[in-house]
Amino acid sequence: MTTTPTQTPPPTTVPEVLKKARRRGVGRSDRGAALGFLAPNLLGFACFTILPIGASLVLSFFEWPLIGEATFTGLENFITLFTADxxxxxxxxxxxxxxxxxxxxxxxxxxxxxxxxxxxxxxxxxxxxxxxxxxxxxxxxxxxxxxxxxxxxxxxxxxxxxxxxxxxxxxxxxxxxxxxxxxxxxxxxxxxxxxxxxxxxxxxxxxxxxxxxxxxxxxxxxxxxxxxxxxxxxxxxxxxxxxxxxxxxxxxxxxxxxxxxxxxxxxxxxxxxxxxxxxxxxxxxxxxxxxxxxxxxxxxxxxxxxxxxxxxxxxx
CATH class of the missing domain: 1.10.3720.10 (MetI-like)
Structure with a gap:
């Protein structure tokens, strides 16, 4: 029984390696430029959207009369809202x-x-x-x-x-x-x-x-x-x-x-x-x-x- 030899892929030439390296370098630079352009919007989104949303979720578990000290009450605000308001x-x-x-x-x-x-x-x-x-x-x-x-x-x-x-x-x-x-x-x-x-x-x-x-x-x-x-x-x-x-x-x-x-x-x-x-x-x-x-x-x-x-x- 004869077996066919496994074919190995042809060796990659030096120009092809250089082309791939250039592509990877260009891709990284493009990503960096894109992130640089997006950074102001992302920063504003984080500061004025994500952080306030997270802060409001935390506040919902507190009794905070704005002028005074916040007191942790757990789910008391939600219970009062749904059952006693x-x-x-x-x-x-x-x-x-x-x-x-x-x-x-x-x-x-x-x-x-x-x-x-x-x-x-x-x-x-x-x-x-x-x-x-x-x-x-x-x-x-x-x-x-x-x-x-x-x-x-x-x-x-x-x-x-x-x-x-x-x-x-x-x-x-x-x-x-x-x-x-x-x-x-x-x-x-x-x-x-x-x-x-x-x-x-x-x-x-x-x-x-x-x-x-x-x-x-x-x-x-x-x-x-x-x-x-x-x-x-x-x-x-x-x-x-x-x-x-x-x-x-x-x-x-x-x-x-x-x-x-x-x-x-x-x-x-x-x-x-x-x-x-x-x-x-x-x-x-x-x-x-x-x-x-x-x-x-x-x-x-x-x-x-x-x-x-x-x-x-x-x-x-």
Whole structure:
């Protein structure tokens, strides 16, 4: 029985060794340059994001009245928050009320306008600019203007109701029944433009051949919307939904400017309650426990959204 000799690889030549060494040297220098350029951002991220997050987690286990000595209490802040705080669960309900209605209205308005602005409409570029303008306007300025509009005595909305119905309309900011809808309406106006741009980009990225094939098969506008546009747009809808839910769970400026959390606690949200406990009540440890509760809530909701995307999001 004969055996074939094992073939040994040809020896590496000196030029090849030098080339590899140069490549390794260039790679190291590139990594060093990249780290040098990233260092300022990484340093800022560490100092102003990572360290405060870690400090807030540590603070959540302390009772710290800001002016005074911090006392370690373990999980006492969380236990008090979930079992003994008479306002916390109402605040959670207010937050979910805002999130549920706001996210739904935001997606409906932004998707409807995106469908309209991708059709054969005149001045579509100008209209996109106009609808997107509230997104880049300062939210505080928007809220101040809307507070004037909601004024019960001489606001534009009250004038409109008086002119066409003979009544001054709802007491938007002074009624616990209408205060949260007022905050939601203002928030939808200020925020739908971002998702509208996302949907416009998604619609314009759908291959035209799909619409042509649907037209050949006799599909009308509604059938093309249901069978082509919406299925192909599900990645954009998923992205918009996740980002809108996360941002709406952190709503603060709108109720702060419009209603101050009132009447009573009817428009107090989790971030607003955190602000009240930390910067008005000077209970920084308790405020940190609220912050971490909100963080965990956002993580759980986002995890559920990502787990459920397989059932309705189509990436092909």
């Amino acid at each position: 008479p306002v916390f669960w109402q605040v959670v309900g207010n937050t979910f009320y805002f999130v549920g209605v706001y996210v739904l209205l935001n997606l409906i308005v932004s998707l409807s306008l995106a469908l309209w602005l991708t059709s054969k409409v005149r001045w579509k570029g100008f209209l996109r600019f106009v609808f997107f303008l509230p997104v880049v306007s300062p939210i505080v300025a928007n809220a101040v203007v809307w507070r004037l509009l909601y004024n019960q005595d001489d606001g534009l909305i009250a004038w409109f109701f008086q002119t066409f119905t003979g009544t001054s309309g709802p007491n938007w900011l002074g009624s616990s029944e209408w205060a949260m809808p007022a905050v939601i309406i203002m928030s939808v106006w200020a925020g739908f433009g971002y998702n509208m741009i996302i949907f416009i980009a998604g619609i314009e990225g759908i291959p035209k051949t799909l619409y042509e094939a649907a037209e050949i098969d006799g599909a009308g506008w509604w059938r093309r919307l249901v069978s082509v546009t919406l299925p192909m747009l599900t990645p954009s809808i998923f992205f918009a939904t996740v980002m809108t839910v996360i941002s709406s769970l952190q709503v603060f400026a709108q109720p702060f400017i419009l209603t101050g959390g009132g009447p009573g606690s009817s428009t107090t949200t989790l971030v607003f309650y955190l602000y009240q406990q930390g910067f008005q009540g000077y209970e920084m440890g308790y405020a940190s426990s609220i912050a971490w509760s909100l963080f965990l809530l956002i993580m759980v909701i986002t995890f559920i959204q990502f787990r459920s995307q397989k059932r309705w999001v189509h990436y092909s």
